[in-house]
Amino acid sequence: MDLSYGEAAEAFRAEVRAFLSSHWPPPSDLRGADLKAFVRAFRGLATERGYLYRAIQKRYGGSEQPVDVIRAQVIREEFSRVRAPMEVGGNGMNMTVPTLLEKGTDEQKELFIRKTLEGDYIWGQGYSEPGAGSDLASVRTKGELSADGSKWIINGQKIWTSQGMQATHMFMLVRTEPDAPKHDGITYLLIDLDQPGVTRRPIRQMTGEEGDHTFCEFFFDNAETPVSWQVGTRGQGWYVSRTTLKHERASIGGADGLGRQFAKLVELAKEVGRIDDPLVRDRLVQIEGFVLAHRYSSYRIFSCAAAGEDPGTVPLMMKLLLTEIGHEMALLAQELIGEHGFIEPAGAGGRGHRGPRGPEKWLDQIMGSLGNSIAGGASNIQRNIIGERGLGLPRDLAMSGER
Amino acid sequence: MHFHLTEEQTAIQDAVRGTLADCWPIERIHAFADGEADFDRESWDALMALGLGGILAPDSGMGLLDAALACEVAGEAAAAGPLIGQMLAVAAGGGGHLDALANGDKVAALVHGGSTYVPCARAADVFLIVDRDAGIRLVPAGDGVAIETVKAADRTRPVSKVAIAEDAGERLFGPDDAMTARLADAALVLVAADALGGARKVTDMSVAYAREREQFGQPIGRFQGLKHQLAHMALDVEPARALVWYAAYAWDAGLPDAPRAAALAKAHLCDVYVRATRAAVAAHGGIGYTWEYGLHYWFRRAMFDRAWLGSPAEHRARAADLAGW
Numbered sequence: 250m251d252l253s254y255g256e257a258a259e260a261f262r263a264e265v266r267a268f269l270s271s272h273w274p275p276p277s278d279l280r281g282a283d284l285k286a287f288v289r290a291f292r293g294l295a296t297e298r299g300y301l302y303r304a305i306q307k308r309y310g311g312s313e314q315p316v317d318v319i320r321a322q323v324i325r326e327e328f329s330r331v332r333a334p335m336e337v338g339g340n341g342m343n344m345t346v347p348t349l350l351e352k353g354t355d356e357q358k359e360l361f362i363r364k365t366l367e368g369d370y371i372w373g374q375g376y377s378e379p380g381a382g383s384d385l386a387s388v389r390t391k392g393e394l395s396a397d398g399s400k401w402i403i404n405g406q407k408i409w410t411s412q413g414m415q416a417t418h419m420f421m422l423v424r425t426e427p428d429a430p431k432h433d434g435i436t437y438l439l440i441d442l443d444q445p446g447v448t449r450r451p452i453r454q455m456t457g458e459e460g461d462h463t464f465c466e467f468f469f470d471n472a473e474t475p476v477s478w479q480v481g482t483r484g485q486g487w488y489v490s491r492t493t494l495k496h497e498r499a500s501i502g503g504a505d506g507l508g509r510q511f512a513k514l515v516e517l518a519k520e521v522g523r524i525d526d527p528l529v530r531d532r533l534v535q536i537e538g539f540v541l542a543h544r545y546s547s548y549r550i551f552s553c554a555a556a557g558e559d560p561g562t563v564p565l566m567m568k569l570l571l572t573e574i575g576h577e578m579a580l581l582a583q584e585l586i587g588e589h590g591f592i593e594p595a596g597a598g599g600r601g602h603r604g605p606r607g608p609e610k611w612l613d614q615i616m617g618s619l620g621n622s623i624a625g626g627a628s629n630i631q632r633n634i635i636g637e638r639g640l641g642l643p644r645d646l647a648m649s650g651e652r
Numbered sequence: 653m654h655f656h657l658t659e660e661q662t663a664i665q666d667a668v669r670g671t672l673a674d675c676w677p678i679e680r681i682h683a684f685a686d687g688e689a690d691f692d693r694e695s696w697d698a699l700m701a702l703g704l705g706g707i708l709a710p711d712s713g714m715g716l717l718d719a720a721l722a723c724e725v726a727g728e729a730a731a732a733g734p735l736i737g738q739m740l741a742v743a744a745g746g747g748g749h750l751d752a753l754a755n756g757d758k759v760a761a762l763v764h765g766g767s768t769y770v771p772c773a774r775a776a777d778v779f780l781i782v783d784r785d786a787g788i789r790l791v792p793a794g795d796g797v798a799i800e801t802v803k804a805a806d807r808t809r810p811v812s813k814v815a816i817a818e819d820a821g822e823r824l825f826g827p828d829d830a831m832t833a834r835l836a837d838a839a840l841v842l843v844a845a846d847a848l849g850g851a852r853k854v855t856d857m858s859v860a861y862a863r864e865r866e867q868f869g870q871p872i873g874r875f876q877g878l879k880h881q882l883a884h885m886a887l888d889v890e891p892a893r894a895l896v897w898y899a900a901y902a903w904d905a906g907l908p909d910a911p912r913a914a915a916l917a918k919a920h921l922c923d924v925y926v927r928a929t930r931a932a933v934a935a936h937g938g939i940g941y942t943w944e945y946g947l948h949y950w951f952r953r954a955m956f957d958r959a960w961l962g963s964p965a966e967h968r969a970r971a972a973d974l975a976g977w
Contacts, residue, residue: 530968530972530977531968534916535919535968538923541898542892545894548653548898552655552656555653560656570887632879633879636883639883640883643863644874646874
C-alpha cells in the first residue's frame with residue numbers, strides 16, 4: 250500500500266499549480282458579468298491545457314485526454330485547493346452529455362454538448378413523476394407524434410427536478426407506446442423548456458427550503474419537441490437512460506465532504522460544552538469508524554480504477570453507507586444541540602438569506618440527511634442492489650422486469 | 653497510489669486459505685472443540701510451513717499488512733493456534749528464540765498486560781507479555797508461570813488462567829520504549845484482521861444459505877426482509893476491510909496516526925464481528941442455533957476478539973484522547 254501518487258503525478262501537479270498561479274484567482278475588483286466572463290475564459294484555458302472536460306472530444310468543446318484517474322485526481326485537488334472553478338456541474342455534465350456521447354446523433358452532439366459545457370444550457374432531469382418514483386419505468390407522461398410526424402406532443406407531469414427554476418432544457422422519459430410492455434414503451438426526449446406548454450413550480454421542502462434553488466415540478470400541456478431531438482430508438486428510452494458516466498468516474502473527493510461534516514460535528518460537541526462527556530466521545534469515535542471506512546474504501550475503489558482492476562462489491566455500497574452515516578450524525582447532532590433545536594435556523598436548508606446561525610443550523614443536516622435516503626436511488630432500492638448484484642441473491646419477482 | 657491488494661498478497665491469502673480449509677473442515681473443528689487440547693500441532697505445522705511465523709521478522713521484507721492478511725484468513729477458518737502471539741514474539745526479536753519461533757518449533761502465546769486469561773497457554777513454550785504501562789517481557793514456560801485449565805467459551809482458541817511472576821523471564825522493552833506501544837498497536841490490528849475474516853465468513857455462510865434454503869416455494873434470499881438484512885451485513889463488513897488495511901499500512905509506514913488507526917480498527921471491527929455473528933444466526937433460523945451447524949464457533953470467537961486486548965469502548969476512549977479532543 251502506498252497513498253502517494255508517484256513522481257510522474259507530482260511533476261504533473263507542479264504543472265497544474267503553475268497554470269493556476271498565473272490564471273486564478275480573478276482580480277479582486279471583478280464583479281457581475283465581468284466576473285462571469287473571466288470564469289468562462291478561465292475554463293476555456295483550462296480545457297485547452299487538458300485539465301477540464303477530459304472525456305469529451307475536442308470538436309464538441311472538450312480536451313479529449315486519455316483516461317488517467319490519477320491525473321484527474323491531481324487536477325481536482327489542485328483546483329479545489331485554490332477554489333478554482335472546475336467543469337460546470339449539474340445534470341447536464343453528469344447525465345445529458347454522457348448519454349449523448351454514447352447514444353446521441355451527430356446533430357444532437359453538435360447542438361447540445363458545447364453549449365452545456367460552457368454553461369449556456371442547464372438541464373433538468375425529467376424522470377420522476379408523482380406516480381413513478383422507485384418504479385421509474387411506470388412513467389405515464391405521454392408523448393404523441395404530431396399529424397405530420399415532425400414533432401412529439403407531450404402531456405403530463407414531472408417532479409423532483411433539481412435546478413428546475415434555472416433549467417433551460419430537460420431530458421425526459423415519456424410513454425410513447427401505451428400498448429407495449431412497460432419497459433419497451435418509453436422514449437427518451439430532449440426538450441426546450443422555454444415554451445408556452447411548460448409550467449414549472451418550486452416544491453417547498455420539509456426543511457422549509459423554497460424559492461429558486463429548490464426542486465421543481467413541471468407540467469406539460471401540449472408541449473412540443475422536434476422528432477430529431479429524440480435520443481435513441483423510439484420505445485427504447487428506458488435503455489438509453491441507463492447510460493452512465495464511466496470515464497474517470499472514480500475519485501477520492503467524494504469522501505472529503507463527509508470528513509468535513511464529521512469535523513464540524515466534533516466542533517459542535519466542543520461548542521456546546523459536551524466534548525468531555527464520555528458518552529459523546531464514544532459516539533463520535535463510533536461514527537468516525539464508519540466515516541473512515543467510507544474514506545478508505547473510496548481510496549480502494551480509486552486505486553483499483555487507476556490500476557484497471559475490478560473493485561468488487563464495495564462501489565455498490567458507497568451510497569447507502571454515506572446515507573446511513575448521515576443518519577447517525579443527525580442523531581448525535583440532535584442530542585448535542587438540545588434546546589437549540591427549538592429554533593428554526595435562518596435560511597432554511599442552508600440556501601436562503603441568512604444571518605448569524607447558532608447550533609440550530611444543524612437542523613439543515615438533521616432533516617437534509619433524510620433526503621439522501623430518497624434521492625438518487627432510495628435506500629431500500631440500494632439494499633436490493635447490494636443483495637442482488639453484490640451478493641447474488643435471487644431477484645425480487647415484482648422487479649424481475651427491470652434491467 | 654496503491655490501496656488494494658497486490659496479486660502476490662492475494663496469492664498468499666489463497667495459499668493460507670487452502671491450507672486452512674484442509675486443516676479445519678467443520679468435523680475437525682467439532683472434534684477439536686470437544687477435546688481437551690488448546691493447540692493442534694498438525695495444523696500449526698502446516699501454517700508455519702507457509703512461513704507465517706516469520707512474517708514480522710526484521711529481515712522478512714514483509715510487514716503488518718501481510719501479517720494481517722494471514723490473520724484475516726485464520727479468522728475466516730476459525731483456526732486454532734496462537735498465531736498473533738507467535739507473530740508478535742518474532743516482531744519483538746524473539747528474545748534469543750527468534751529462529752525457533754519464526755519456523756514454529758517453539759510456540760508463543762500472547763499475554764495482554766493485566767489479563768488473567770491467555771489463549772493456547774498450555775501449549776506455549778514462551779509467553780509474550782505486552783503491557784503499555786509495564787513494557788514487553790518474554791517468559792519461558794515453567795518456573796514462575798502457573799497455568800490453570802478452565803472450560804473455555806471460545807472453543808477454537810481456548811484460554812487458560814495464567815499467573816506469571818512479576819520478575820519472570822526477560823524484559824525486552826521498557827514502558828517508554830517506542831517498541832512497546834508499537835507492538836501493542838500491532839496486536840490490535842491483527843485482532844481486527846481476525847474479526848474481519850470471521851465477519852466476512854459468517855456473512856458468506858448466510859448468503860449461501862439464503863440462496864439454497866427454500867420456504868413458501870422459493871429461495872428465502874428472494875424475500876426482501878432477509879435480503880435487506882444480508883445487505884446490511886455486507887455493508888457493515890466490506891467497507892470496514894479498508895480500515896484494517898489502512899491501520900496496517902499506517903503501522904508499516906510509521907505514520908503519526910498509526911496508533912489511533914489501530915485503536916479505531918480494533919474497536920470498529922470487533923463491533924462489526926459481534927453484529928455479523930448475531931445477524932448470521934438470525935438469518936439462518938433454527939439450523940444456525942444448533943451446535944452441529946457450527947456458526948457458534950465464530951460467534952464465540954467474536955465475543956473473544958471483542959473483549960481481548962480491551963473492549964471497543966476502551967479503544968474508542970483512547971482514540972478520542974489520541975485525537976486531542
